[in-house]
Amino acid sequence: MFTRLSLLLAVLMFSIAALAADNQYVLGVDGLACPFCAFGIEKRLNKVDGVTDIEIDIGDSVVRVTLQEGKTLTEEQARQAVKEAGFTLRSYAEAEGGSGGRDSQ
Amino acid sequence: MLKLGKWLGYSAVAILILVAILVWAGGAVNWNQEPPYELAQHWGEKGNGPAQFNDSTGIAITADAVFVADARNNRIQVFDKQGTFKRAFGNKVLGRPMNMAIAGDRLYVPDYFKDVIHVFTLDGEYRRAIAAEDGLNSPGGVAIRANGTLLVADTYAQRVVHLTPDGNVLKSWNGTGIGAGDFNYPTDVAIAADGGFYVADGYNDRVQQFGPAGEFIRKWGGPFGANIFGPFKGWFATATSIAVGADGTVYVADFYNDRIQKFTAEGSFLTAFGTLAQGPGHSEIALAVDADGTVWSANFAGNRVEMWRPAGKP
Numbered sequence: 141m142f143t144r145l146s147l148l149l150a151v152l153m154f155s156i157a158a159l160a161a162d163n164q165y166v167l168g169v170d171g172l173a174c175p176f177c178a179f180g181i182e183k184r185l186n187k188v189d190g191v192t193d194i195e196i197d198i199g200d201s202v203v204r205v206t207l208q209e210g211k212t213l214t215e216e217q218a219r220q221a222v223k224e225a226g227f228t229l230r231s232y233a234e235a236e237g238g239s240g241g242r243d244s245q
Numbered sequence: 246m247l248k249l250g251k252w253l254g255y256s257a258v259a260i261l262i263l264v265a266i267l268v269w270a271g272g273a274v275n276w277n278q279e280p281p282y283e284l285a286q287h288w289g290e291k292g293n294g295p296a297q298f299n300d301s302t303g304i305a306i307t308a309d310a311v312f313v314a315d316a317r318n319n320r321i322q323v324f325d326k327q328g329t330f331k332r333a334f335g336n337k338v339l340g341r342p343m344n345m346a347i348a349g350d351r352l353y354v355p356d357y358f359k360d361v362i363h364v365f366t367l368d369g370e371y372r373r374a375i376a377a378e379d380g381l382n383s384p385g386g387v388a389i390r391a392n393g394t395l396l397v398a399d400t401y402a403q404r405v406v407h408l409t410p411d412g413n414v415l416k417s418w419n420g421t422g423i424g425a426g427d428f429n430y431p432t433d434v435a436i437a438a439d440g441g442f443y444v445a446d447g448y449n450d451r452v453q454q455f456g457p458a459g460e461f462i463r464k465w466g467g468p469f470g471a472n473i474f475g476p477f478k479g480w481f482a483t484a485t486s487i488a489v490g491a492d493g494t495v496y497v498a499d500f501y502n503d504r505i506q507k508f509t510a511e512g513s514f515l516t517a518f519g520t521l522a523q524g525p526g527h528s529e530i531a532l533a534v535d536a537d538g539t540v541w542s543a544n545f546a547g548n549r550v551e552m553w554r555p556a557g558k559p
Binding site for chain 2: 173174175176179180182183186198199226
């Protein structure tokens with residue numbers, strides 16, 4: 141009985157953890173090598189509600205944005221933030237493991 | 246037949262003129278060129294410990310110390326000139342520190358995220374933040390005039406703004422474009438020997454020079470300083486920092502070309518030097534010049550400080 145209860149609790153906790161997982165997005169933006177640009181994009185994405193982390197990957201020319209549980213970054217929000225920073229959004233995708241799964245190139 | 250020969254003659258002359266313009270604009274015709282500098286010393290690596298950097302974006306010096314803006318670690322690190330770590334500060338207030346300036350016993354740090362100029366003592370004590378009365382928008386660089394007023398490269402506002410120490414706007418040079426006095430993400434300002442100033446006009450790939458009263462004097466960088474980038478002498482691929490030597494010469498960080506270029510006060514090319522970046526990033530992003538002409542640079546991709554001296558000089 142105790143084993144079954146433990147198993148049930150474990151499954152429940154796993155499910156809650158999965159539901160509480162942060163949402164991650166990958167934005168394709170060219171010209172990120174210069175911090176005067178990269179920091180400009182970061183600054184604007186930081187204003188989006190729920191953003192907890194932004195990682196700039198110069199090699200792949202992408203910005204990885206993490207939002208807290210329940211928060212989302214729409215393609216329009218991403219496009220607007222990148223545009224305000226002086227760039228064009230090349231691609232938008234929800235990272236593997238995030239909820240949803242929309243891709244736009 | 247005679248007509249054809251005439252046209253061929255005109256074409257040859259036109260081609261010759263075009264080649265001459267390109268050669269001139271490329272810096273090949275230049276009587277003032279100097280030998281290059283050599284790397285005399287360097288230190289630093291990626292990380293968040295002492296003498297480690299995570300995106301170094303600014304550098305300033307005194308007679309015996311080197312101050313480095315360690316942007317993603319939200320701090321300023323201080324070293325002696327042999328590279329020994331002395332202290333770090335600013336962690337509680339800094340967002341993204343950029344091209345700094347030292348005047349008297351104060352360090353001025355433009356904050357790209359917080360839209361202010363932070364003022365510290367050289368020991369690292371925080372004094373205050375200067376905000377422009379009409380607001381800054383990602384200031385990338387600052388220079389301090391002899392009277393204590395500030396010239397700020399207000400990068401995302403596409404302007405250079407002259408501020409009192411209290412943040413009142415005395416004058417503003419505005420405008421996006423490639424014309425004289427227009428800007429395209431200006432990144433830094435340096436005071437000229439005559440009391441005027443130079444602007445690293447970042448994405449216009451050029452330098453603009455203004456006189457003591459703020460009047461436009463000249464621009465240079467590629468053909469006619471008209472936002473044409475390239476790797477040739479006197480051309481830029483994003484100018485990210487600017488400094489003036491004791492003799493009035495002008496040094497410019499030419500970021501995407503991984504080099505620093507040196508010019509006369511009037512913009513004639515003298516020499517170029519730098520560390521070629523390994524990997525996807527680029528190197529020479531910020532610089533400062535000692536009284537003896539030693540150049541200190543922040544290598545962005547290499548996360549290190551570099552010291553440069555004219556080749557052959559001990």
